[in-house]
Amino acid sequence: MQVYFTNSEEETIALGRRLAQELPSRAVVLLIGELGAGKTTLAKGIVHGLGAGEPDDVSSPTFTLVHEYGEGPRVYHVDLYRISTAQELDSVGVDELLDRDAVVLVEWGERFPHLWPADRIEIHLRRLDDDRREVKVKPGVSGHGPENSSGWP
């Protein structure tokens, strides 16, 4: 697990750009943290780092639930904050996104743990004070080992 600290929005965007370089072309990334932790900010950097869009193109996918960026390398940005029923979840079409050759960034995905592959990457963000954030990157479980070795359900 890697741990980073950032001291501004710009630094978190820059960190996202850096983390993007380490992502495989197909990945599920859960962005986990409270409102204002910096999930969308980190997504701006990841989208930019993958060459799929400018940081300013990225906003919270609150109303459309899924935003799509890029022509070549595709990035999907999903926000499940407002989803509560199974029917609403169906309407988002997460399963279909997971079948694509793309990077899928998800906010509030931890509310629906059964949806995600064992090899998902989890990035935990925590607000330390107004400007300071802790960002922990947990790489997904790779290979065919026991799926529970990470201690996650």
Ligand code: ADP
């Ligand atoms: P989330 O998507 O987790 O709700 P956002 O990324 O939308 O959070 O918002 C984070 C807020 O915190 C923004 O208003 C941003 O300007 C502010 N902020 C302050 N310091 C940082 C930092 N180090 N990293 C990210 N955001 C920061």
Ligand code: MG
């Ligand atoms: Mg957000």
